[in-house]
Amino acid sequence: LAFSQKASDIFKPTDYTYTYLGIDYSHAKFIGDFSHFAEWGEVGYVRLKEEYFDRWNSVVVREPNKYNMEEMLRKESIQVDLTTIRAVNKGTAVEEMEAWSSKPLKKEDIQGFINSYDFNVKEGIGILFLAEELNKTREKGSFHFVAINMRTKQILIHERYTEVAGGFGLRNYWMRPIYDMMEKIKDLSYRQWKEAY
DSSP: OOOOOSGGGGGSOOOOOEEEEEEEOTTOEEESOOSBOGGGOBOOHHHIIIIIHHHHHHHHHHOTTTSOHHHHHTOSOOEEOOHHHHHHHHTOOGGGTEESOOOOOOHHHHHHHHHHOOOSOOSSEEEEEEEEEEETTTTEEEEEEEEEETTTOOEEEEEEEEEEOOSSHHHHHHHHHHHHHHHHIIIIIHHHHHHHO
16 A cells, blocks of 8 residues: 555555655745844855754644644645655755755656655655745745655655745744645645546
């Protein structure tokens, strides 16, 4: 059962193990002035990488009622293993984070990233959020939802979302797009995927 080959398997009653893998910021572009942000004072790109990548990942796990994976995907239980993505985020090249613009990541780009990752989880279906752009100028964040066959690393479902940022403080401001993406998946995308696959 752990060898899921089709996206349609996600929408059927199965014994697959589902694992939330975290938010991958290693390929994200940060556009606009991130040097100062409200009460946090000066926040440079090194601090974003070393502190906030982990903070943002922790929010989803520590606030399960708000960021409800099970409701989003209609599952009774979704495990969590952030180990690999935390290691990937720590390896982010700081000099490549700052940008004036970014190109949308394609599914094949993301498949290449995933192929290079050494996940601890080897079975079942993994759920990954991948950050593409955090745009302070436009006050929007672009993220990808990715469902992965963990045995083959094949992408089963992929969709890109661009949502408005907002909230008090640097942590909450950039969690708003994640929250809105999850709500959109729960209320709309899940049903669309189920019909499509």
